[in-house]
Amino acid sequence: MREASGAGFASGLGAWRQLPGPLTGALAAAIRTAVLDGRIPVGTRLPSERSLAVTLRVSRGTVVTALATLRDSGWLHTRHGSGSAIQLPPDVTDRTAPWSTSHGGVLDLTRAVPAAPHTAYLKASRRAVQRSATLLVDAAEPDAGLPQLRELLADRYTRQGLPTRPEQILVTAGARAALTLLVDHLADRSRPILVESPTYHGALGILRRRHARLAAVPVTSAGWDAAHLSRTVQAARPKLAYLTPDFNNPTGALMSPRLRTTVADLADRHDMTVVVDETLCDLDLRVPADPITHLAGAGVITIGSTSKLVWGGLRVGWIRADASRIRELQLNPLQARLSPPPLEQLIACELLSDPHELLRDRRDRLRAQRDHLATLLAGAGYWSFTVPPGGLCLWLRLHNVGATALATRAAELGLKLSAGPAFSADRTLTPYLRIPFTGTPEDLTQAVGVLTQAMGR
Numbered sequence: 011m012r013e014a015s016g017a018g019f020a021s022g023l024g025a026w027r028q029l030p031g032p033l034t035g036a037l038a039a040a041i042r043t044a045v046l047d048g049r050i051p052v053g054t055r056l057p058s059e060r061s062l063a064v065t066l067r068v069s070r071g072t073v074v075t076a077l078a079t080l081r082d083s084g085w086l087h088t089r090h091g092s093g094s095a096i097q098l099p100p101d102v103t104d105r106t107a108p109w110s111t112s113h114g115g116v117l118d119l120t121r122a123v124p125a126a127p128h129t130a131y132l133k134a135s136r137r138a139v140q141r142s143a144t145l146l147v148d149a150a151e152p153d154a155g156l157p158q159l160r161e162l163l164a165d166r167y168t169r170q171g172l173p174t175r176p177e178q179i180l181v182t183a184g185a186r187a188a189l190t191l192l193v194d195h196l197a198d199r200s201r202p203i204l205v206e207s208p209t210y211h212g213a214l215g216i217l218r219r220r221h222a223r224l225a226a227v228p229v230t231s232a233g234w235d236a237a238h239l240s241r242t243v244q245a246a247r248p249k250l251a252y253l254t255p256d257f258n259n260p261t262g263a264l265m266s267p268r269l270r271t272t273v274a275d276l277a278d279r280h281d282m283t284v285v286v287d288e289t290l291c292d293l294d295l296r297v298p299a300d301p302i303t304h305l306a307g308a309g310v311i312t313i314g315s316t317s318k319l320v321w322g323g324l325r326v327g328w329i330r331a332d333a334s335r336i337r338e339l340q341l342n343p344l345q346a347r348l349s350p351p352p353l354e355q356l357i358a359c360e361l362l363s364d365p366h367e368l369l370r371d372r373r374d375r376l377r378a379q380r381d382h383l384a385t386l387l388a389g390a391g392y393w394s395f396t397v398p399p400g401g402l403c404l405w406l407r408l409h410n411v412g413a414t415a416l417a418t419r420a421a422e423l424g425l426k427l428s429a430g431p432a433f434s435a436d437r438t439l440t441p442y443l444r445i446p447f448t449g450t451p452e453d454l455t456q457a458v459g460v461l462t463q464a465m466g467r
């Protein structure tokens with residue numbers, strides 16, 4: 011359990027004094043909101059009442075009353091001798107709504123998947139088949155990957171400013187396969203895994219299957235809280251961290267170069283391995299796009315994938331690590347099962363050897379769809395959001411309704427969406443809704459129509 015410092019706890023509450031009503035009610039409401047927003051993780055042990063009163067500059071009586079309200083409504087768990095810790099009351103621990111997939115005409119925005127680039131993909135497949143004769147000779151066993159693909163990926167990193175040799179690349183069947191292999195190899199049950207909140211729900215699924223203890227650090231559309239991140243690393247001593255600094259799914263936030271350096275230093279100093287998921291790093295929608303700044307260092311392992319640049323059906327991803335680590339991973343019995351067939355790797359080679367047109371087309375479409383969705387949603391008054399610099403989704407903060415309730419109503423009207431708790435390590439983030447802008451403008455227009463109708467129900 012994490013013990014919050016008085017200052018850390020107070021900074022999580024934001025400008026709570028500006029809330030209407032008496033101070034006790036405002037303080038309790040601010041704590042509830044900070045928990046649901048993921049700024050104060052579930053399980054956080056509160057500082058003593060006296061130290062909270064000093065940091066928040068209120069009387070001890072105000073703190074005592076506010077905490078009593080929270081305790082009575084199930085937000086605080088108090089154990090004699092070990093203080094009070096944040097918990098979620100049962101009515102808040104609702105998960106994402108169970109979706110009905112049985113009827114046709116349903117608009118499914120639970121997945122953030124860009125459309126396949128048909129022409130380029132078919133052309134690349136044909137060329138790969140023509141070149142596949144050599145595979146019959148060379149690729150007898152699942153190995154660390156086809157030499158030409160490992161070379162191409164190493165070259166790409168090197169050109170982007172991160173010198174890399176082919177021996178530092180292990181090809182996998184996508185980024186999730188890469189994470190599965192790394193977690194199997196590196197996780198240590200006695201120490202937690204650091205994740206962002208919110209983070210990619212597919213990664214949370216992989217980590218939960220390992221019954222890993224998770225320590226969450228908040229990320230918002232405005233970015234990461236560097237001080238919170240450092241404090242959590244020092245207090246929770248995670249063995250492994252899973253981070254998405256490039257257009258975090260779902261917020262779209264992009265980590266600053268400075269914080270990347272800080273994270274690499276933290277990894278070094280605290281014996282922590284950071285797995286950096288760069289699956290979305292090509293989806294920079296700014297004009298012009300910035301060059302990629304890789305988060306790199308001795309304690310950092312990078313994973314990537316073709317699933318967003320090319321297509322989720324092409325199951326090709328990779329791990330970039332020290333050559334010695336790659337050799338160890340090759341010995342893991344899971345590795346053969348998590349590697350893609352050679353022909354898929356050849357198709358990836360074809361597409362990645364000259365990705366510029368694909369990339370331009372992908373970015374242009376996503377940018378237009380993002381702006382279209384943002385225009386449709388603007389000014390409705392039901393929600394607020396920040397237009398992200400990249401990625402695949404808008405992350406809406408709903409003002410007067412829980413996201414799961416709204417998603418359930420929308421599902422009844424034929425629109426499937428994912429609510430905030432799906433992206434949270436502790437099932438909080440209940441006021442948030444993720445809307446991917448991967449659909450066509452027509453689909454997005456229809457989706458916002460349904461959502462607005464659901465709001466009025």
Ligand SMILES: Cc1ncc(COP(=O)(O)O)c(C=O)c1O
Nearest residue numbers: 184185186210259289315317327
């Ligand atoms: C951050 C992140 N990593 C990985 C993936 C999936 O990668 P793959 O399909 O290669 O397993 C996604 C898909 O949305 C994602 O958002």
